[in-house]
Amino acid sequence: xASPRSGYAVTTPAAxxxxxxxxxxxxxxxxxxxxxxxxxxxxxWPAGRIGTGGTELAALFCFAAWVFAAVPVAAGVVRxxxxxxxxxxxxxxxxxxxxxxxxxFAGGRYATGALLAVVLVLGxxxxxxxxxxxxxxxxxxxxLSRIAARRLRRGDGGPEMVDAERVVPGDRVRVLPGEMIPVxxxxxxxxxxxxQATVTGESLPRDVAPGAGVFAGTMNLTGPIEVDVERAAGxxxxxxxxxxxxxxQEDKPLSARRVDACLAVYTPAVLMVxxxxxxxxxxxxxxxxxxxxxxxxxxxxxxxxxMVAALAVCxxxxxLVKTPRHFxxxxxxxxVVFDKxxxxxxxxxxxxxxxxxxxxxxxxxxxxxxxxxxxxxHPVARAVAAWGEATGGANGATVEGVVETAGRGLRGRVAGKxxxxxxxxxxxxxxxxxxxxxxxxxxxxxxxxxACDGERTACMRVSDTVRAEAAGVVSAMREAGLGETVLxxxxxxxxxxxxxxxxxxxxxxxxxxxxxxxxxxxxLRxxxxxxLVVGDGVNDALALAAGDIGVALNRSGAHIAxxxxxxxxxxxxxxxxxxxxxxxxxxxxxxxxxxxxxxxxIAVSLVLTTTGMVGPLAAAVLHEGSAxxxxxxxxxxxxxxxxxxxxxxxDLDRS
Numbered sequence: 001x002a003s004p005r006s007g008y009a010v011t012t013p014a015a016x017x018x019x020x021x022x023x024x025x026x027x028x029x030x031x032x033x034x035x036x037x038x039x040x041x042x043x044x045w046p047a048g049r050i051g052t053g054g055t056e057l058a059a060l061f062c063f064a065a066w067v068f069a070a071v072p073v074a075a076g077v078v079r080x081x082x083x084x085x086x087x088x089x090x091x092x093x094x095x096x097x098x099x100x101x102x103x104x105f106a107g108g109r110y111a112t113g114a115l116l117a118v119v120l121v122l123g124x125x126x127x128x129x130x131x132x133x134x135x136x137x138x139x140x141x142x143x144l145s146r147i148a149a150r151r152l153r154r155g156d157g158g159p160e161m162v163d164a165e166r167v168v169p170g171d172r173v174r175v176l177p178g179e180m181i182p183v184x185x186x187x188x189x190x191x192x193x194x195x196q197a198t199v200t201g202e203s204l205p206r207d208v209a210p211g212a213g214v215f216a217g218t219m220n221l222t223g224p225i226e227v228d229v230e231r232a233a234g235x236x237x238x239x240x241x242x243x244x245x246x247x248x249q250e251d252k253p254l255s256a257r258r259v260d261a262c263l264a265v266y267t268p269a270v271l272m273v274x275x276x277x278x279x280x281x282x283x284x285x286x287x288x289x290x291x292x293x294x295x296x297x298x299x300x301x302x303x304x305x306x307m308v309a310a311l312a313v314c315x316x317x318x319x320l321v322k323t324p325r326h327f328x329x330x331x332x333x334x335x336v337v338f339d340k341x342x343x344x345x346x347x348x349x350x351x352x353x354x355x356x357x358x359x360x361x362x363x364x365x366x367x368x369x370x371x372x373x374x375x376x377x378h379p380v381a382r383a384v385a386a387w388g389e390a391t392g393g394a395n396g397a398t399v400e401g402v403v404e405t406a407g408r409g410l411r412g413r414v415a416g417k418x419x420x421x422x423x424x425x426x427x428x429x430x431x432x433x434x435x436x437x438x439x440x441x442x443x444x445x446x447x448x449x450x451a452c453d454g455e456r457t458a459c460m461r462v463s464d465t466v467r468a469e470a471a472g473v474v475s476a477m478r479e480a481g482l483g484e485t486v487l488x489x490x491x492x493x494x495x496x497x498x499x500x501x502x503x504x505x506x507x508x509x510x511x512x513x514x515x516x517x518x519x520x521x522x523x524l525r526x527x528x529x530x531x532l533v534v535g536d537g538v539n540d541a542l543a544l545a546a547g548d549i550g551v552a553l554n555r556s557g558a559h560i561a562x563x564x565x566x567x568x569x570x571x572x573x574x575x576x577x578x579x580x581x582x583x584x585x586x587x588x589x590x591x592x593x594x595x596x597x598x599x600x601x602i603a604v605s606l607v608l609t610t611t612g613m614v615g616p617l618a619a620a621v622l623h624e625g626s627a628x629x630x631x632x633x634x635x636x637x638x639x640x641x642x643x644x645x646x647x648x649x650x651d652l653d654r655s
Contacts, residue, residue, distance in 0.1 A: 030072045034121040037114045040065035066110040069117035070101050096295050100288050107284040119620040149182040150174045171229045175220045183229045187212045190225035191406040193378050194218050205379050207406050222377040270294040289619040293605035297627040298598035305634035310587040313640050318571035319580050326566050330584035332530050336482045339535035340489035344503050345464040349379050351387035352463040360457045368414045369450045371397045372421050383462050420451040469575050470503040476578045488517045517543040594630045601626040
């Protein structure tokens with residue numbers, strides 16, 4: 001789309017949607033010329049009723065009106081004649097109107113030609129107003145994706161808020177708990193837990209200290225840290241959103257490309273029909289009318305207006321679609337491959353089970369563990385604290401002398417007892433024997449041990465939580481035609497089986513490396529399936545690129561995954577996937593309706609004009625009416641509301 005300084009990109013909103021280059025005359029100038037033409041015609045009408053010389057004066061003003069209307073059109077005709085490229089000439093309207101104005105000039109019908117041009121320009125204004133809201137909604141997605149960085153000034157070391165794209169290698173940024181890390185770099189000050197699920201695919205956070213590397217798009221969880229920047233953020237997904245949106249509006253689905261190919265020969269065909277009409281009837285008005293009703297504005301708007309509406313709806317829902325071709329491809333998908341961590345799960349830890357030693361009071365255990373855990377912001381500690389609260393163990397017991405060791409655990413006195421909470425290494429460092437019970441398939445990083453007064457009292461297993469909407473989304477996608485669902489994850493088999501069962505997925509593969517996911521997607525496509533791949537991390541990038549369509553869940557900004565994927569969901573709700581599929585299907589239906597409706601209107605109008613029932617001005621009104629109806633039909637898509645799970649799907653979620 002053209003910048004404000006470059007003028008109106010082409011002569012109609014249709015052409016602007018097609019992404020053509022700059023034009024010689026902008027729409028405001030055309031509108032001004034149309035108003036001047038109307039003023040000249042308004043003066044000509046009373047001038048014709050003046051006595052001697054009134055007719056000549058009226059003719060002079062009518063000719064002036066024709067000139068006012070013709071000058072900007074002539075500039076567009078120059079562009080049309082110089083156009084080189086495949087598909088539809090983006091300056092087609094000026095070419096058609098120019099021929100009509102020449103016909104009116106040859107027949108001395110200056111007033112008719114001027115009014116014809118004025119009606120068409122006013123139609124352009126209405127079309128422009130109709131699509132403005134769509135373009136503004138699409139532009140809003142770029143504003144949604146901005147990230148700020150707290151850069152430390154080199155002089156006094158004070159923080160200043162800047163756009164992440166302005167941070168360069170050698171800068172140092174401070175990241176507070178709960179903030180997204182804006183750049184790749186090395187931790188120099190502070191300790192914290194960082195959610196790196198988008199990079200590693202592992203649901204448990206990583207404890208970082210000075211010297212540890214962190215990645216852009218990961219989430220700082222527990223403590224403030226200062227990071228030395230290694231790589232600039234300019235190549236991240238945030239910096240690419242605007243370019244992706246611009247490219248999306250330039251591109252078109254395959255069906256729209258076919259329409260363009262047909263329209264490439266449309267102009268010569270219309271001129272032949274117009275010439276034949278004049279030769280058979282010798283009626284110049286009838287020939288001009290045929291030319292006007294055959295203007296292909298409705299055909300040209302049929303596809304792009306729907307695609308911009310679809311992009312606008314997706315922008316409102318927080319879905320970035322890189323090219324409208326993916327709307328068309330989405331209607332043919334039959335298989336969906338899910339990643340687990342961060343995709344079907346939220347990355348929020350919860351206590352899955354608790355093994356309590358004989359003779360230990362569960363209530364006392366819950367009170368001691370949850371009270372100590374409540375003093376920490378570590379994700380595992382928060383999970384234990386939430387478990388204690390849910391089981392009634394959090395009763396306000398006092399805790400003293402709390403010591404937290406990053407990456408290991410907590411120590412403190414709760415109700416007079418020395419309580420330890422942490423991993424196996426933390427227990428062993430404090431002389432507590434944990435035993436060897438790692439043969440049950442549970443990853444060591446998912447174990448939390450509790451000890452009281454030097455003796456182990458319990459072992460807790462923590463796990464990621466399945467998204468509440470996951471089962472409903474899988475069910476809705478199956479009903480939409482994606483009958484085959486597969487879960488591929490790098491996590492262990494027990495965790496994969498649990499998530500697959502909760503989400504209603506029939507087949508899964510655990511402990512997959514990125515190349516294993518790639519091989520599985522390629523195998524499915526070799527079987528003739530059309531595959532949708534859904535993931536959120538760098539470890540999903542290969543599979544995302546290999547599918548017919550790759551969708552990256554990007555609320556945490558893994559730029560490699562989003563750069564590789566075709567669609568990015570910048571939202572936490574997995575049901576946006578279903579929204580995108582439904583919007584795609586509605587968009588393709590509306591496009592078909594537009595094309596059929598435009599063809600019917602042009603065919604009926606052609607009959608009316610060739611039989612002399614409709615003159616040039618009425619033909620112009622018919623033409624603009626058909627184009628406006630296409631825009632109105634496309635705008636129906638803007639009323640789309642996000643999906644709400646049906647009662648049956650909510651029951652699946654609860655189960």
